[in-house]
Amino acid sequence: MMTIDNYKFAGKKAIVRVDFNVPLDENGQITDDTRIRGALPTLKKILADGGALIIMSHMGKPKGKVNMKMSLGQIKEAVAKALGTPVMFAPDCANAKEAADALKPGEVLLLENLRFYPEEEGKPVGIDKEDPAYEDAKKAMKASQKEFAKTLASYADCYVNDAFGTAHRKHASTAVIADYFDADNKMLGYLMEKEVEAVDNILSNIRRPFTAIMGGSKVSTKIGIIENLMDKVDNLILCGGMTYTFAKAQGGKIGNSICEDDKLDLALDIIRQAKEKGVNLVLGTDCVAGDKFANDANQKVVPSNDVPDGWEGMDAGPETRKAFAKAIEGAKTILWNGPAGVFEFDNFTAGSRAIAEAIAKATDEGAYSLIGGGDSVACINKFGMADRVSYISTGGGALLEAIEGKVLPGVAAIKN
Numbered sequence: 001m002m003t004i005d006n007y008k009f010a011g012k013k014a015i016v017r018v019d020f021n022v023p024l025d026e027n028g029q030i031t032d033d034t035r036i037r038g039a040l041p042t043l044k045k046i047l048a049d050g051g052a053l054i055i056m057s058h059m060g061k062p063k064g065k066v067n068m069k070m071s072l073g074q075i076k077e078a079v080a081k082a083l084g085t086p087v088m089f090a091p092d093c094a095n096a097k098e099a100a101d102a103l104k105p106g107e108v109l110l111l112e113n114l115r116f117y118p119e120e121e122g123k124p125v126g127i128d129k130e131d132p133a134y135e136d137a138k139k140a141m142k143a144s145q146k147e148f149a150k151t152l153a154s155y156a157d158c159y160v161n162d163a164f165g166t167a168h169r170k171h172a173s174t175a176v177i178a179d180y181f182d183a184d185n186k187m188l189g190y191l192m193e194k195e196v197e198a199v200d201n202i203l204s205n206i207r208r209p210f211t212a213i214m215g216g217s218k219v220s221t222k223i224g225i226i227e228n229l230m231d232k233v234d235n236l237i238l239c240g241g242m243t244y245t246f247a248k249a250q251g252g253k254i255g256n257s258i259c260e261d262d263k264l265d266l267a268l269d270i271i272r273q274a275k276e277k278g279v280n281l282v283l284g285t286d287c288v289a290g291d292k293f294a295n296d297a298n299q300k301v302v303p304s305n306d307v308p309d310g311w312e313g314m315d316a317g318p319e320t321r322k323a324f325a326k327a328i329e330g331a332k333t334i335l336w337n338g339p340a341g342v343f344e345f346d347n348f349t350a351g352s353r354a355i356a357e358a359i360a361k362a363t364d365e366g367a368y369s370l371i372g373g374g375d376s377v378a379c380i381n382k383f384g385m386a387d388r389v390s391y392i393s394t395g396g397g398a399l400l401e402a403i404e405g406k407v408l409p410g411v412a413a414i415k416n
């Protein structure tokens with residue numbers, strides 16, 4: 001497979017798919033530029049090697065229509081500042097051939113939001129799935145998606161995918177475009193390389209013991225990952241809101257705690273699978289309950305399977321926090337996705353903080369730790385411990401699908 005380090009960019013035009021889907025305030029000002037900074041190593045490397053850059057991205061969900069609130073023109077100057085060089089803008093991404101042809105080494109062209117064209121996502125618009133004409137519309141859209149991807153490909157000599165956030169989508173710019181470049185002229189960017197390596201460390205190059213911590217609100221959204229990890233981990237901590245589905249499934253009383261009543265059998269099945277596979281499953285035994293879902297709720301520590309009426313489990317209790325720390329201590333591979341409590345409320349962060357601290361300590365002692373999925377990243381940042389873990393993934397859905405063991409179309413398109 002061609003790599004960004006081996007490719008000779010001098011005199012070449014590179015079309016690079018990045019994830020510049022940055023949050024903007026009502027004045028179009030960027031409120032968090034993490035994603036722009038994330039793509040800089042790749043973009044700067046190409047420029048430094050004497051290549052010209054064509055940058056493409058989506059922003060928001062314009063659903064195949066032009067919507068200037070989601071125009072990438074708004075971030076042109078920020079990109080120029082980050083790159084330290086002027087950036088030209090192509091206001092129509094499907095009609096930028098002339099501008100691309102005119103690019104000289106070291107120059108940069110930013111294309112308008114790819115999702116202004118429905119072809120980017122490749123889903124037919126304005127027709128219901130139930131409509132008998134839907135299948136034909138879908139076929140027609142797939143054909144025009146190929147044309148759209150071919151047009152984008154025609155702008156450049158090589159294709160670089162550095163948008164991990166959309167790697168789980170088979171879109172024109174993330175996967176289909178790769179068909180128009182031979183294997184020597186397409187590659188992953190640095191950010192993608194790092195993300196793919198991080199997933200490999202968790203799924204293939206495992207150093208033992210391996211502790212995975214899955215939290216968040218629901219077991220249903222994490223079940224694919226839990227099942228895939230069950231064959232790999234030594235310790236599995238399941239925490240957060242899903243604690244109470246497990247407690248109820250085992251006959252516990254959970255008061256007003258959140259619970260997925262249709263997943264009680266699933267919870268019992270997970271407990272059974274863990275036993276069968278020799279996985280040390282760690283579930284909360286005590287919790288910090290609140291008498292309302294608010295930061296200023298009254299608190300009391302109660303057994304996770306005996307939450308009084310009118311109270312709800314909102315964070316891990318002291319005994320549980322110790323058990324979590326013990327399962328993390330000494331681990332050599334650690335994955336954390338999802339908080340152990342309602343961490344957005346400052347008074348209910350102790351469980352998530354205990355996990356973050358144990359991970360930081362284990363990492364100091366040589367463990368490889370990967371944190372991913374929006375909320376756990378927000379947690380580690382809130383606790384100021386981001387620099388004490390091995391890797392923080394930039395991908396939400398993409399990371400979760402990769403850990404489920406699914407092949408990401410954005411990666412497969414380059415590798416195959």
Ligand code: AMP
Pocket residue numbers: 215216217218221239240241242258313314315337338339340341342343344375
């Ligand atoms: P998810 O999107 O499934 O990863 O869930 C993240 C959310 O789970 C966060 O917003 C947390 O506030 C929430 N959460 C964690 N623990 C609990 C709990 N015990 N009760 C209600 N929500 C929770």
